[in-house]
Amino acid sequence: MIRTAITDQAINAAALLEEVTSDATGATTLFLGTVRDVNDGRAVTGIEYSAYTAMAAEELQRIAEEASLRFDGLRIAVEHRVGTLALRDVSVAIAVAHARRAPALETSRFIIEALKQRVPIWKREQYVDGDRQWVDPTTQHVSAAAP
């Protein structure tokens, strides 16, 4: 099974875990991206996520479908949130279940890396001093890249 979504609601990670787990799955991974308090050396108070929603939904689904071709029997649920998020809020959740751990772990990594490369979502960070900036991963220091 595959389910992906772009949502403006808080992500319920437990519900995603429940969704992918079955009698046949012996390994379940959950990746969460959360808002952290510093990026590129600046103190962050929140992040505003926006998306080209129609394409983001389609591209996220394409990524999950590509991932599902790499191993038989994967169960995948992915949600990415948009809107204004506070520190610790979950921006993305990727739940993957499989009979075995290696496919589950590899698929989770595959999806988050492809998502960050391809899904048309943007974030504008809000800083302690009131300034706001669009994040451009192509110009940031590698060590300061987002999760």
Next chain:
Amino acid sequence: MNQLQVLLFASYADAFGASTVTVAVPDPATVADVVGALRSLPGGDVLPEAPLVAVDRRYTRGPVAVHAGQEIAVIPPVAGG
């Protein structure tokens, strides 16, 4: 000439002051014609020479033809996750 609507997002929408811009391009036109027309508008200097362009919600590569009725979008560097 042909009038095409282009969707803009995030930093590009800010630079142009709009989330939709209409450009005049030759008929037939390519993605490069659309980008060239955008770059000549106020705010257009924010665009690189070859930004990511999506047509009908799929990324394009190379000299892809575009025409009225398609959903054309110029995509700033993505930053999901």
